[in-house]
Amino acid sequence: MNSSGPAYPLASLYVGDLHADVTEAMLYQKFSPAGPIMSIRVCRDIITRRSLGYAYINFQQPADAECALDTMNYDVIKGRPIRIMWSQRDPGLRKSGVGNIFIKNMDESIDNKALYDTFSAFGNILSCKVVCDEKGSKGYGFVHFETHEAANRAIDTMNGMLLNDRKVFVGHFKSRKEREVEFGTKAMKFTNVYIKNFGEDYNDEKLKEVFSAFGRTLSVRVMKDERGRSRGFGFVNYANHEDAQKAVSEMNGKEINGKMVYVGRAQKRLERQGELKRKFDQIKQDRIQRYQGVNLYVKNLDDSIDDERLRKEFAPYGTITSAKVMTDGSQSKGFGFVCFSSPEEATKAVTEMNGRIVATKPLYVALAQRREERKAILTNKYMQRLATLRTMTSPIIDSYQQTGYYMTVPQTVGGRTDMPGVTRNSQYKYSSAVRNAQQVITIPVVPAPVMEPPVHIGPEPLTASMLAAAPLMDQKQLLGERLYPMIHALHPNLAGKITGMLLEIDNSELLHMLESPESLHSKVDEAIAVLQAHQVKECSPTK
Template sequence: MAATAAHTAALGGATPSVAVASAPAPTPATPAAVAMGGLTNSSLYVGDLDASVEEDHLYDLFNQVAQVVSVRVCRDQSRRSSLGYAYVNFGSPQDAASAKDILNFTPLKGKPMRIMFSHRDPSMRKTGLANVFIKNLEGSIDNKALHETFAAFGNVLSCKVAVDANGKSKGHGFVQFDTEEAADFAIKQLNGMLLNDKQVYVGHFIRRQERGGANGEQKFTNVYVKNLPETTSDEDLHMLFKKFGVITSCVVMKDASGKSKCFGFVNFKNQEDAASAVKELNGSSLDDNVLYVSRAQKKSERVAELRSKFEQERASRFEKMKPSNLYLKNLDDSINDEKLKELFSEFGTILSCKVMLQPQGTSKGSGFVAFSRPEEASRAMSEMNGKLVGRKPLYVAIAQRRDERNAWLQAHFAQMRPTGAMAAPPLPGGFHPGAPRLAPHQQLYFGQGIPPQAGGYGFQQPLVPGMRPPNFIMPYHHLHRQGQAAAAPRVGMRRSGGGGGNPPQTQQQVYIPVGPMHLH
């Protein structure tokens, strides 16, 4: 024991403070505890090992305490990777006990080892009769601190705080005693007490197979109670539930200041008693407070249940309302909820009617009307769509969810868009892409604003109202008269200086059609 204390001091460990009236004295070792305490067992189980720990690492460490006979790291048969635990065998039970006391929770490769005597009897590991479950643990409590806390109530065979992938505590853990009496004693003394200033729940561990019964029915012993009066104490809660059966633990949860959180847990010894308590007390009154009593759920179960319930209600609501819900837009500003209901009430039973409003309270010009039957909505849509209401024609359609509306719009625009990236059609000869494109019936007058157009090679043409673009050719309106085409200059061509037989050189010009003209 002195060696253990010295080793603890060397590691800097500190036992968590437990708010109990008086620390119970350790129970004397029973014959069963002596049999399993190491006097006849010279093999140690070493768990929570880092994946990189090898046999020689364990041998070098344990051999410093006592002579090691053999070491075996358990590995996956296919990949030969470490399973995170090993067995270390000594020549005598005394050496094994000494190594366990000194090296338990010592870090190896950055992870504290969890050491216990190896139990070859599988019934000892699987019965769970002396296994204790602890939840609401403070984050700094590790395996060593939990072991030191519960060792005062009996011989601890195994102790573990559950951690996530990053090694952070999940807030719950397990302690296995050698006898049921020691487990019951620990539950009685520690349940509801403050462990590092945080109230903990301590109760019997229930195996996963026992949590669910046949035909999908839930088997449970732990009962959750909420909406308790603030004055309800642990004793009051016990008095309320004790008529249903033997209670192993009962606690009202409190905050850091000791004030009740108005909910608690009651753990029964028998599952039938817990079910009876839920059936009888759920919805009952306590000091004018209506109690909610149900099976205690894990947080993950509660979140999954709420998510499933929300999705079902959402799907049911849209399935029910979709063919009967009308969307309206282009509403006149004078239309409010009452007038809208009056307009559509002749078509059937209206379940809800709403004009959408701006934050300032003015109408957005849109709204919804929900009928009790799809036939009513269909008749209202056929008769009211396009009808002049006030000063505006009304638009009425079946309401769609946003995702459905977006999908419809995408499909609609996909049909309008060309299937491939098509090149622009060639412009008439001589027209520069920088020129503004006008429809055949449009006329361009000098001095009017010309919209910006994309220039050649992606550059913008800087056109100013009233300014002629570069290389501007003034068109001749008299060219359309017959017989004068030969005398007119050729549009789009320039003659060479000598006017000789050289072929004319084409030059790219900008043409602005200002009126109808004919080229001959």
């Protein structure tokens, strides 16, 4: 199929359209039968570490790479057909557009493989793609030939032909900049006008009566629902651009039937969606910049604290633009946000209020972060610690492996418990010298068959006052002893590692985790994600 293809010295393949769960190990298992592989890399988001849906595979021999391209293209991995092409190190060929053609008005049943099979007769194909969204094919695609002549042959033969009973358009690819210039020229001479918000009382005749005053109309249509009622918008197509422009200038923002109408140039759906996306992205970026360094995240709030009390507690440190306690219905969720007018005020509030007891709980106060930023910080801490350990010359176990916990019970005299009928609960103890959890269990011996109700003795709940009273070196110990069994119940095999990672966090936040299972689960999930990402990186072949 690609026997006439060029000999790429690096023998590197691009593999696209991958499922998000596909890993380097899966790709190695799939492609290794074609020949020895030098390296495999699934490209991932730098912050979230989620797959971007494509990978690069470097073979030792170009012939093996070509064999994989010929025999495995469009094979299915985890329910998705993969798309393979030669990796183009030089972006000049892609950006030049030479040999690249555009196909539109395709039937939805045509996929990448069908498009490839249709156009491969005209020459060697470097890449082929049907553009899709979550619903399937969007009806257009691209085929990039190795030569300009092959692209011309495809256009001459296929343009206007029927594919699955639909006449397709096939033409030379135009860059976004070229299309925008061309479209902008057309947009400046529009004749089709879009009108909305005129209510349900207007029909085609009434709309024509209003808008024909600006010039000769070719068509007027009010859009209707399945019951035949007006949907409140429609289109007027004028004979010339000047009349359409005059209608927009005169009628936009005017009242029709007691309602203010919008009148503007009619746009295609893709253009509207692109414009709305740009506006949304700009609003999002503006919001991020507006709250950068001034928005505080406050958690471990007492249930009695409402918006007014939260504002009152932070008011001494500056001008507050908003203060909000997050709720589930009428019940506080234990956290909220306070936004100051300047970064200096917010910094002062963090310094003064973090750890301060308000009502009955110590507050955790920090600059608000997006989820992606929090995950990136946790990832960086883990990777830095790991790198530091690897540079040490003395043999040492991974810090999170050596953070071990073991279970003991108090010593008994003569094999007897301290008091009849008492069952001692095994205590979790933190020890940096123990790698694996050890459990020592003793069976209490009762001297006489005196029936007494059993008494459960376990570690008492850790409070803020207890933690503050403990020596600084012992605070993490106390927190670790209580966190470990809770994490062990969720992930027994990784409890030591995860506990060690979480102990890097501020004490007030750790205290909040002990009281809030939801908060603990969230942090444990973040730690698991970091460990999995690191494991994938460690297992992936190096270039």
